[in-house]
Amino acid sequence: MPPRGAGSRARSWRRGPLQAWYQGAATGTGIANILYGDAEPGGRLPVTFPADEHQGPSVYTGGKADDANGTITYDEGIRVGYKWYDKHRAKPLFPFGHGLSYTSFSHDRLRVTSHGRGDQAAEVSVDVRNTGRRTGSDVVQVYVGHLPIKVDTPARTLAGFAKVTLEPRRRRRLTITVTRRTLSYWDESRSTWVTPTGKVPVYVGRSVTDVEYTITITVH
Numbered sequence: 001m002p003p004r005g006a007g008s009r010a011r012s013w014r015r016g017p018l019q020a021w022y023q024g025a026a027t028g029t030g031i032a033n034i035l036y037g038d039a040e041p042g043g044r045l046p047v048t049f050p051a052d053e054h055q056g057p058s059v060y061t062g063g064k065a066d067d068a069n070g071t072i073t074y075d076e077g078i079r080v081g082y083k084w085y086d087k088h089r090a091k092p093l094f095p096f097g098h099g100l101s102y103t104s105f106s107h108d109r110l111r112v113t114s115h116g117r118g119d120q121a122a123e124v125s126v127d128v129r130n131t132g133r134r135t136g137s138d139v140v141q142v143y144v145g146h147l148p149i150k151v152d153t154p155a156r157t158l159a160g161f162a163k164v165t166l167e168p169r170r171r172r173r174l175t176i177t178v179t180r181r182t183l184s185y186w187d188e189s190r191s192t193w194v195t196p197t198g199k200v201p202v203y204v205g206r207s208v209t210d211v212e213y214t215i216t217i218t219v220h
Contacts (some may be wrong), residue, residue: 037102042137042163044099044207048082051093057084082208083154097141097158097207103132103168107140107212110204114218121195122178122217124204130166137165141205142176144183148198148219151185156208178202183219195219 023030033039050056057076076084082096109127124142140163143156160176183200184193197219205211 049094103136145201149196
């Protein structure tokens with residue numbers, strides 16, 4: 001059964017798996033509300049779902065000679081979670097930040113403003129418009145790329161996000177702050193955070209892999 005209020009989009013619905021997690025005592029009610037369209041499936045994944053049991057930085061291979069329960073060694077360093085998938089160009093089942101909606105959205109009028117040497121290094125602003133026929137929510141996500149330094153840094157790091165709920169055809173401008181800490185790396189020799197100056201790529205979209213805009217900010 002298509003969700004109530006889905007309109008003509010119901011024709012594109014197909015059978016598929018449903019997974020619900022961390023719902024506690026409200027599991028049945030929560031699933032029913034989503035299936036019938038009474039609630040918006042507006043959450044976003046805080047983890048990466050691998051494509052199969054063999055994908056990921058560390059795989060459990062069973063018991064060891066000195067340990068009946070076996071062990072797993074996590075040695076991915078700074079590339080934990082979605083950063084490992086990005087480094088190895090591994091396509092997961094569902095990426096970090098992934099989520100769905102019963103309506104559709106457009107993003108435009110993107111603007112980035114670099115600040116001085118304070119804690120707020122930059123601001124990213126974008127207009128979000130509900131282009132569908134029912135009320136829904138969207139989550140704009142901002143990631144920063146490699147830092148302008150020879151030290152190895154992740155290709156994408158979540159800098160911030162903003163969620164908005166809009167009625168059909170409504171528009172709202174969102175502003176996401178990029179902090180100086182997000183644009184810094186840990187200097188082990190000095191035991192402190194260091195913020196290199198220069199240009200840093202910024203990615204704006206709906207998940208770590210669903211990027212709509214690529215821009216740059218200048219770090220002072």
